């Protein structure tokens with residue numbers, strides 16, 4: 001399949017693995033890139049520019065295909081060393097950066113001067129247009145279904161994607177709720193040039209997370225995610241568990257008075273405990289509604305090959321078969 005996204009990034013299949021905290025290590029990114037998609041290392045998970053440089057080196061040793069690095073810009077009391085992380089990315093010759101969170105404008109001149117292609121993840125048409133206007137090469141349009149931070153507009157992809165297609169000139173991929181060949185064909189029908197998956201890629205052989213996390217995805221249905229931190233306007237879609245129930249109870253009781261400190265126990269620093277130790281009740285962790293469509297743990301190559309074969313069958317047989325003679 002050739003699309004504006006495969007052309008832009010020099011990849012075989014229009015499938016991207018979005019940055020994921022404590023999942024997007026070199027093993028994950030390399031496996032997706034080796035399977036013909038675009039794998040992405042999660043910059044902030046590595047902690048320091050030195051550690052990110054080492055992770056990029058590890059990834060280069062595992063694949064000679066293009067891969068990217070995710071830079072998530074979040075408000076923080078002590079911000080990460082973004083200039084150092086950007087410098088490492090440029091020095092290492094990483095060809096693609098996925099930005100997310102705040103407007104990446106400040107970092108674009110340095111990235112673009114280095115010839116790096118930038119795909120910005122947005123949850124609204126207006127933010128996508130902003131990304132286009134400041135010079136991003138592509139956007140990842142993240143619908144309300146998505147795992148992680150869906151923004152505050154709550155527009156699902158059946159509306160958001162065609163709206164993005166109406167307005168954008170640069171290519172975009174559909175993100176949020178994508179799992180299989182049906183997702184890919186639907187996304188392309190609505191104007192996208194490919195798709196970005198988070199949650200689905202966690203349930204793969206190569207995802208460097210505890211098996212409990214993969215089993216939790218298989219056990220979960222599409223009804224098992226919850227939205228947390230809405231009162232803080234930092235909404236996150238997570239898999240439900242005891243800690244999330246506790247957190248939601250606090251949100252209910254404290255109402256407008258809720259502050260981050262009130263829920264820190266349920267969200268701060270929980271990722272290593274979940275992803276590495278498999279402590280599934282340690283706190284809230286990002287998970288999409290698409291968990292309901294996850295029933296197995298294939299290799300990344302099996303998953304991507306299956307998606308492409310299924311997409312081909314849907315287009316050539318199912319859709320073609322609807323044409324009136």
Ligand SMILES: Cc1cc2nc3c(=O)[nH]c(=O)nc-3n(C[C@H](O)[C@H](O)[C@H](O)COP(=O)(O)O)c2cc1C
Pocket residue numbers: 017018019020021023042070072099100101121142145146147148149175176177178196197198199200285286287288289290
């Ligand atoms: C466990 C997990 C961690 C994530 N961490 C990040 C992150 O650090 N930065 C980011 O930009 N997106 C992050 N995301 C969002 C994904 O990159 C992607 O946009 C999202 O998962 C797409 O929705 P889906 O899960 O329905 O496929 C995360 C998602 C998951 C499931």
